[in-house]
């Protein structure tokens with residue numbers, strides 16, 4: 001979930017003078033287009049990104065197919081049953097079989113990344129859902145856990161077949177994905193890493209879980225008391241992942257459309273930027289600190 005945060009931040013600050021104007025500029029520059037989320041369900045042609053990683057999401061919301069000779073892993077699901085169908089069509093357009101998708105994983109239990117899981121599982125009955133033990137209860141209930149301005153933001157619940165902990169390895173054929181817990185945005189937010197080879201060149205790939213505040217209560221959060229400590233630990237941890245290619249869960253978190261255009265123009269390094277993950281973390285840590293200060297000022301007596 002991301003847009004809700006921007007909307008909430010904008011609304012709260014609207015009318016607050018120069019600071020509000022500055023923040024509005026920041027908000028707008030952070031969401032250059034599609035503020036209505038219509039690109040979340042807008043189809044685009046699926047494509048190979050690097051190595052055995054394929055983009056099968058919509059224009060605005062990512063979904064990644066990681067293939068192997070023993071079956072495939074699908075990371076993130078789109079926001080809904082329709083979003084799942086869009087992903088399924090993308091997989092088939094690339095020439096892969098839905099029945100070869102063996103494991104469904106996601107970055108976190110928010111509707112925009114988990115809302116299509118139930119439909120995917122219904123359409124691919126042999127696929128197993130893996131989720132972090134922190135986010136599994138939210139997926140199985142079909143709602144956000146933890147106090148949040150946006151409420152429960154419900155989505156179709158899905159049964160989790162395997163709950164995992166930090167640094168779990170998912171191995172399928174020649175593919176290995178590692179689950180790194182980076183909580184805060186959700187209790188079980190999971191950053192996935194893998195290694196690929198692109199034309200003989202080894203590349204480390206990171207699929208970062210979101211680090212945005214997204215309406216989360218950082219002060220007085222009764223259902224997620226460690227939220228501030230978790231965010232801070234995740235900022236530190238995320239910077240330690242060696243990363244040549246950062247593949248985020250929202251288009252605008254990594255300029256995915258622009259990179260795809262560069263790739264279509266023949267740039268073999270369109271998705272390669274070893275500096276990008278650090279910038280991603282820096283930006284979210286700055287926003288987090290601003291929002292924490294704002295919430296502390298607004299709740300002077302509240303216990304953290």
Ligand SMILES: [Zn+2]
Pocket residue numbers: 001002108110185210214
């Ligand atoms: Zn989210």
